Amino acid sequence: EVQLVQSGAEVKKPGESLKISCKGSGYSFTTYWIAWVRQMPGKGLEWMGTIYPGDSATTYSPSFQGQVTISVDKSISTAFLQWSSLTASDTAMYYCARLVVSMFGVVEYGMDVWGQGTAVTVSS
Amino acid sequence: DIQMTQSPSSVSASVGDRVTITCRASQGISSGLAWYQQKPGKAPKLVIYAASSLQSGVPSRFSGSGSGTDFSLTINSLQPEDFATYYCQQGNSFPYTFGQGTKLEIK
Numbered sequence: 001e002v003q004l005v006q007s008g009a010e011v012k013k014p015g016e017s018l019k020i021s022c023k024g025s026g027y028s029f030t031t032y033w034i035a036w037v038r039q040m041p042g043k044g045l046e047w048m049g050t051i052y053p054g055d056s057a058t059t060y061s062p063s064f065q066g067q068v069t070i071s072v073d074k075s076i077s078t079a080f081l082q083w084s085s086l087t088a089s090d091t092a093m094y095y096c097a098r099l100v101v102s103m104f105g106v107v108e109y110g111m112d113v114w115g116q117g118t119a120v121t122v123s124s
Numbered sequence: 125d126i127q128m129t130q131s132p133s134s135v136s137a138s139v140g141d142r143v144t145i146t147c148r149a150s151q152g153i154s155s156g157l158a159w160y161q162q163k164p165g166k167a168p169k170l171v172i173y174a175a176s177s178l179q180s181g182v183p184s185r186f187s188g189s190g191s192g193t194d195f196s197l198t199i200n201s202l203q204p205e206d207f208a209t210y211y212c213q214q215g216n217s218f219p220y221t222f223g224q225g226t227k228l229e230i231k
Contacts, residue, residue, distance in 0.1 A: 005152075037168075044211065044222060044223075044224050044225045045160075045162075045168065045211055045213075045222040045225075045229075046222065047220050047221060047222065049219075055129050058127055059218055061125075061218075061219035062125070062219065063219075088182065095167055095168070097168075099215075105217060105218055106156055106215060106216055106217075107156065107158070107215025107216075107220055108173075108174075108215075109173050109174070109177075110158035110160075110170045110172075110173030110174075110179065110213075110215065111158070111160075111168075111170060112170050112173075113214075114167040114168055114169070115167065116167055
């Protein structure tokens with residue numbers, strides 16, 4: 001079965017660091033991109049960025065550039081999203097999803113497999 | 125960034141009805157559009173990709189159309205499990221922006 005399994009819910013204090021994970025299985029991890037998507041409480045979906053596990057090439061949405069770091073360890077088929085200093089506005093559900101991006105930067109076939117989400121709560 | 129605008133923001137319908145949700149891009153995106161369904165507390169689920177291609181396993185009562193800047197998602201003969209929030213997303217150029225969502229509620 002093709003799946004993405006995310007790490008569990010986190011409760012952190014402002015200023016703390018955090019790294020959440022997304023492990024792929026059931027498919028060739030290095031041949032699909034991984035995207036991260038934020039959903040703040042009661043709000044819509046926001047595209048954060050993508051990484052290609054094959055060569056670790058990363059692209060960030062301008063809204064998230066410099067705010068988070070996306071990385072991957074292909075030896076364990078796992079992508080990561082990390083923060084160096086959390087704020088209350090980082091409280092949200094974070095999803096990873098699988099996709100294919102063409103050489104022209106076009107998403108092919110949509111984001112067809114999603115993780116279950118990781119809830120991050122930042123509160124003093 | 126390309127802005128995606130969905131309408132309506134919410135719609136009420138009954139089981140058996142036909143519903144159409146529209147999505148407009150701020151600039152042309154060819155057929156680079158996907159539709160997702162999200163139920164409360166769950167991850168989004170891909171419904172339509174490339175504007176009109178039905179994702180495997182999705183019932184044929186779902187259909188998508190459009191190209192350029194104007195797109196639509198139509199659900200024929202609504203079933204109880206279809207009541208959810210639907211998002212469009214452009215995949216033509218980075219960042220791959222989402223619409224604000226359309227909540228489909230039971231009348």
